[in-house]
Amino acid sequence: MGESILLVNLVIALLAGLVGAIIAVRLGQSIILGFIVAGIFIGPFTPGIKGDLAIVEALAEIGIILLLFAIGVQFSLSDLLRAGRVAVLGSTTQVLLTLGLGYGIGILLGWGSLEALFFGAVLSNSSSTVLSKVLGERGEMDSPHGKLALAWSTVQDLGTIILIVVLSALATESDTLLLDLAIEVGLAGLFLLLLVPIGLKLLPWLFERVEGLRNREVFVLMVAVVALGLAYSASFFGLSLALGAFVVGVVVSESDLSHQILADVLPLRDIFAGLFFVSVGMLVVPMFVLRNWPLLLLAIVLMMLVKGSISALIAWLLGTPTRTAVLTGVIIAQCAEFSFLLAQVGSDLGVVSPSVFSLMLGASAASIVLLPALYQGALPVAGFFHARRPAFAHDAADPDPVDDSALLRNHAVVCGYGRVGAVIGTVLRHRFAFLVIEEDVRVVTQLREQDIPVIRGSAAIPAVLERAHLDRARVLVVALPDPVVTRQVVDGARRMNPRLRIIVRTHSETERQWLLRRGVDTVVLGEWELALEMGLHALRGFGVSALEAETIVQRLRGKPDLESIGDSMTMTARSVRTSPTAETSAAQKLEDKSASAADDELVTRRLHNGVRLVRTPRSANDRRDHPGPDQPGGAAGTGA
Template identity: 55%
Template sequence: METQGLLATLVIASLAALLGGALAARLGQSVIIGYILAGVAIGPFTPGPVGDITTVQALADIGVIFLMFAIGVQLSLRNLLSAGRIAIAGASIQLVTTIGIGYWAALSLGWTPLEAIFLGAVIAISSSVVMTKVLAERAETDTTHGRIAIAWSTVQDLATVVLMIVLTALSAAGANVGGDLLWAAVKSAVFLGLVVPLGYIVLPRLFQQIAALRNREVFVLAIGAVALGTAFGATFFGLSVALGAFIAGIVVSESDLSHQILGEIAPLRDIFAGLFFVSVGMLANPLYVAENLALVLVGILLIVVVKGAISGLIIALARCPIRTAILGGILLGQSAEFSFLLARLGADLGAISSGSFSLMLTAAVVSIVLSPPLYGAFAGRLSRVDMRLPLSDAPRQAQPMPADPPRGHAVLCGYGRVGGVIGAALLRRGFRIFVIEENHAVVRRLRADGVPALLGNAANRVLLDQTNLKDARLLIVAIPDPLAARQVVDHARAVNARLDIVVRTHTGEQAAFMRSRGVAETVMGETELALEMTRHALRRFGVSAAEAQAAIGRLRDRLSAGETVEER
């Protein structure tokens, strides 16, 4: 009978997760939201089929382990260090400030001090998954605000380790809070002191030896054993299994096999993590939420408005353009997977009531739902404001200009992964370029090398006019934002009708539109990938270099004309 009960609960939870996840994906939302709502539907507070919450939570603990292990594997400490002071110092200041404001707000609402600090922690974390999805849909992953926000979220993920240790210690603390926190810190330090060195020394060699066996089943079992074993070991030091698995993942992330490990663990993570988010939803009381909508609104404002504003202000104070600060703040104004984990931790420890948990959960879910439309609305409006109010994104102080206005030069809008390659090639041949770039460090480096460069948004008319477009030979628009690129082209055409323009595009529709505005050439990344891979395939089958080049030229012409090239 116990087996039947376990199986019945697993079936109910899995079907609910499937339906909720499918509905969320259909609506363009994160599947996590669908899983949580599915948990609400089968929870004890709503009518209909009810799953055994104890059983689901037991299975969900396995999901937490694999989820946290996978998140740890995905973290890149090298990328974090390369992000610089903005992400590391900025995120640290934002975390402390947001937790403090959340704590104060909760105390003002009559919550207990322990519930208040849990609320502050829950609202302080942002999701890199949500950010990446929003940025990828708009082809803005390589923008300055995108890179800052993702690196910022990585710092928050690492800070969650400290938060979990502190919150667990506070929940179990007696009269001597300081002593209990110190003892928790000592146990955590011992655990890290054992796991990290052993992990860096032993795990890479272990996985290399197992990979050499060329047996996928054994490799997957090894991954599971490491994740589960480290999580179990953490419990002997008074730490949560989630924290142990996360540390194991971070250690493994520096291995040469980290990508293979992540790929193999992904199916297990997806199945059991779905059950974890279902279990989170089962703990929520929708009736309590309905009776306290004003408190939910307070939570949403704390996450979206207050946290977003704090993040944006910090980015602005780091001398980033205003547009970068605003968009970075909007990206960070939502909640993360770690938010649900911290809320669930508080519920499991008895630190927060069912009602408080429900309010935290609802506010976090709504913030995730609001993030994509808010970002889309502000990104478009900010680009239009830049054109109407030219100084809106101008630097705070006068920017150094060449003694003589350049002539016959190339104006390069964007100096990231695309523009940087173009600029370096032109400079090597001795051609003059004038750069507009949003990344302050890049602009500083270019100026140090004697290259004229302006800091700010390329769609800004004031900045464009300072590049002497009327005497330029070429305009290269390498920025990823399609609306900003359109505005650059329109203003450049108004200034110099004969200017040769080449634009980076992301879709066939964008390319056709740009050509209709008089752009000489549009370059779409997917098209160039297809053509180069076609060239390689033709050469591999014995086609001569001249014939392959001719075939590529014909394909390029047909694609530029908007034709489809698939053979029927």
């Protein structure tokens, strides 16, 4: 009978979680929110079908272990070091400030010290899952604020593990608190010391032997045994299962098979972590939340507006450009999985009451729902501070002079010198004069060491663009990942020089259309160009000649909306076989060579030195000549 009760509760929890997840996805919300709402509906404080909380929580403990194990496998010390000073110092400062703020508010509300500390800990954390979803849907994961927010959240995750250890020790209420805390830290160190040789020597050897069996089921079972078994072994050292799972994951991450291990554990993690979030929802007292909506509103304001403002201010004080600082603060103004875990730990330890627990979860869930709207509303605010208040921004132009004698006529201006901008600079450097506009002080320093003229500042600020002398420039290349800043640069540049040739990168077809309407000459849609290049190689793999494959690609280049591609390919194939084009005539002159040699010559011409410049032109009726600055009636030339 016990087995049937276990099965019934498992089915109830999974079914409720499935329904909640489907509804959340259909509404464009985080799946975590769906799990929590599902838990509320089957919880003991809501009428209707009820699950056994004790049984669901027991199953959910597996989810906690797998969740922390997966986070540990994904954790990378090198990534943490690459996060840089702003992310490490900024995130640490923000966590401490919001922890103290939450504690102070809790004490004012009459809560116990530990309960107030847990409230502050919940407030201090942010979810990388939620911010990745919001930024990913907008194509801004590679933007400056996207990279900083993700690094910021990574540091927070590490801080959460430390908070769990410290708060758990504080909850013991021992007279020898510092000694107990030191013992717990020492035991964690001993566990790690014993685990390191196992993780670096024994586990890789075992995983390689099991992987050599070429049986995925055995490998998945091995991963589950390692994750659950070693996490459980942490309890012999007085550590929590969650902390043990994280440490095991960090050690396993050093294995060459860590990516395969992560891929195999994720399906298990998703199922059992879903049970964990359902169990969290079952603990919520919905009537308390409804009756105490002013407290809920206060928690939401603290969690979103106050924490977001603190984070933005810290990032700005650490030298981050104003717009990046504002958007970083906004995107991390939410709480999710680790906040729920902290609240659950407090509840399990008996220091967080059901009412405060419900308040924490209600505010966290609301932050997930409200974040997209808050972020959308913050965009014009960030743009205002960025473009209209340069006196208060770190992104104003630096005072260092630019060598005008080398650049100030017929030159190119490259906005942004990241991966894309650096390649463009390499293409231009040996034949044409160019100047770079860049915000990152490290990149600026490197460019000056290479004797490349550079202006430090944001190209979205008119004063910075003016220093680049666009009125006498020939080409402007905007290689910035942020679409909003790109629009500001395009508008400012076009006002300064209506005949300037402008080349822009984008990741969105909607953005491409907007840029073309604003008079941009060339818009490169990154994913589309990548797809075309891969398609060309796929055609070559079927024996299609280089000429025919290139002609097909060229016809498709102006159709990133995927319309009429089939007709275009049919027409292209027919025209290539029947029309005596200049290129076919050239190819016919190579008849003495083998067909493959002729194809290789065409490919070599197109891919000389690994560089290929492509563009999406505006319609023929909207094209115009671009005379050089020395020609009558012109201030900018056609570009190279």
